[in-house]
Amino acid sequence: MMEKPGFAARKIAADLLGNVVHKHRALDAELDLASGHSGFRALPHQDRALVRAIVGACLRRRGEIAEILNRLLDRDIPEKTGRVQDILHVAIAQMIYLDVPDRAAVSLAVDHASIDRRAKPYKGLVNGVLRRLGREKDAITNDLDADRLNTPNWLFENWTAAYGEETARRISAAHRNAAPLDLTVKQDPDGWAERLDGLALSGPTVRLRDRATVTALEGYEEGAWWVQDLAASLPARLLGDVAGLRIADLCAAPGGKTAQLANAGAHVTAVDISAGRLKRLRENMTRLGFSVETVAADLRDYEPEAPFDAILLDAPCSATGTIRRHPDVAYIKRPRDIEKLAEIQAELLGRVANWVRPGGQLVYCTCSLEPAEGEEQVSAFLNRNPGFELQPVLPGELNGLDNSITEQGFLRTLPCHAGPDEGTWEGMDGFFAARLRRL
Ligand SMILES: C[S@@+](CC[C@H](N)C(=O)[O-])C[C@H]1O[C@@H](n2cnc3c(N)ncnc32)[C@H](O)[C@@H]1O
Incomplete structure (x- = not known):
């Protein structure tokens, strides 16, 4: 035939x-x-x-x-x-x-x-x-009933328990469409929005409607920006003014948050277990013109020489907050993956917390919608570690994204959260972040 x-x-x-x-x-x-x-x-x-x-x-x-x-x-x-x-x-x-x-x-x-x-x-x-x-x-x-049907039962039940059924349905609806392309620009978001025919969103994020070939866009070669979802840019922003500080970016590759910290003037040590992903991080930093220290190590073995002024831990997670970009995640992950990952997250958080100096800040984040990898993880850590306190994220801190701050002061973005203004080609990845301080 x-x-x-x-x-x-x-x-x-x-x-x-x-x-x-x-x-x-x-x-x-x-x-x-x-x-x-x-x-x-x-x-x-x-x-x-x-x-x-x-x-x-x-x-x-x-x-x-x-x-x-x-x-x-x-x-x-x-x-x-x-x-x-x-x-x-x-x-x-x-x-x-x-x-x-x-x-x-x-x-x-x-x-x-x-x-x-x-x-x-x-x-x-x-x-x-x-x-x-x-x-x-x-x-x-x-x-x-598209909103209900297109999300596997266990995830829909998790989200309903965490956010209520109406929000679970809105999250599911957001997953029907591919995400727009968000860039974090080094400077001048308005100028870059105009040049790239995009929209300047909160802070340094410029959103493009079409997922054009990234390497062909103006500013790529000269290292004026990097690809990073609006939500993914928020955890590093929680560290505030980091100019001159020694910061450990843990689980750093491929380096979106490393780039933000370096752009803000921090001295960054970027640690990741994967040599391959770290190579990509180094290539990204070269393109962007940033100089950072890189360490290929498992955080469970690594020992820093001296305490850091601040730490960002972007822990490995189920990535259920990125289903708009990776619709396979809803089908390749299973409930036991969340349990296993939550154990690893608890181990990593417990270990790295002591690497920040007294008075220094620690931001823990994951791109997961599951409370077991976010809110519950941090609450359990604080119960076990009286030497740390939560520094709540405050209204007004995140340029118009107050609906992503929870009552307790955690950052919790959802795929159905719009950008800061209506009509910003909707949505962002689901992220959790908490800002802690070592007493
Ligand atoms: C969510 S990704 C990090 C994304 C990155 N922070 C960014 O903004 O571009 C999680 C990273 O954790 C790394 N990782 C997982 N387990 C680790 C461990 N035990 N020690 C160090 N890195 C680890 C993975 O290689 C992966 O690159």
Whole structure:
């Protein structure tokens, strides 16, 4: 059988979807052009963009697609049918959420089922189900509760318990769209907003509507800015005026927060366990013209020579605050990952806290929406360590982002929080940060 144009892209999309949702592999790693999925790497540029769009829609709309399939089938597709379910999801994503003609999506799905040994007996079902969807699209997709369906139950329950159901729904809704591109500029946010046709948000953040090729944008070569979500820029800002201070940026790579601290005039020691990620940090600092000390070490072994004036600990976490950028996170993480990560965070926080001098500040942060990795982590630390106090984040400290400050004085941003003004192409990553002081 001759392969139809676009067949390879659909086949690889189904493969990648399967690797994420069944094998819990990170999508970024699969899409890496140096080390990712070999079939994906071999595709022409345009087909790679199509694969990204299909897999993105499959993940962002996974709950809706599953419900559509449910409405189309009389009974569940048996397990051990090979790729049937992934093939159907890929086709439905194209028919309902992407601008692909139904006929193309259906015939490529049937072709795919025909060449898969275990899916082959179901090619008639694939054909029938998808054709019916084409005919009865409106009726079948009517009244889908997208906000509830597209978030896995355990995450939705976590967020409902933490923020209430209405907010959990708004978080889920924010995940339907890809995030805009935020830059942190060294100086002159208004000028850069004008030059890049963006919007100056809170502080040094400039937001661009399109995710253009970053390296082709004005100011990249000269190191005028770096890519950093608005929310990710907030924890370092909590340290206030850091000019001349010795600061340890712990878990630093690839260096977004290191760059902020260096730009503000601090003497930064950037520590990270990953030599590869630290190499990227050094490349970033070279482009930006910052000089910082870098240390490749596990924080569980590292011993600083002298106490620091301040510490920023951006602990490893589940990254559920970044689902707008990484929709696979909702499917590759599981509840036990949160438990394991919370244990590591507690260990790291307990260990590094003693590296700050008395009177010095320690900011702990994670890009997670789970209280176990944020509020609960810090409250437990303070209970165990009477030698530290919380220094609440105060209204007015964060240029118009007061709705991201909790009653206790923690920073808690959510993907459904708008920027400082309405109409700022909505949203930011979910972040938690707490500012502590050693007594
Ligand atoms: C959230 S990322 C850091 C992002 C970074 N702070 C930034 O703003 O660009 C977490 C980092 O923690 C590092 N890490 C994880 N476990 C570590 C450990 N035990 N010791 C040191 N670094 C660790 C990872 O290599 C990863 O680079």
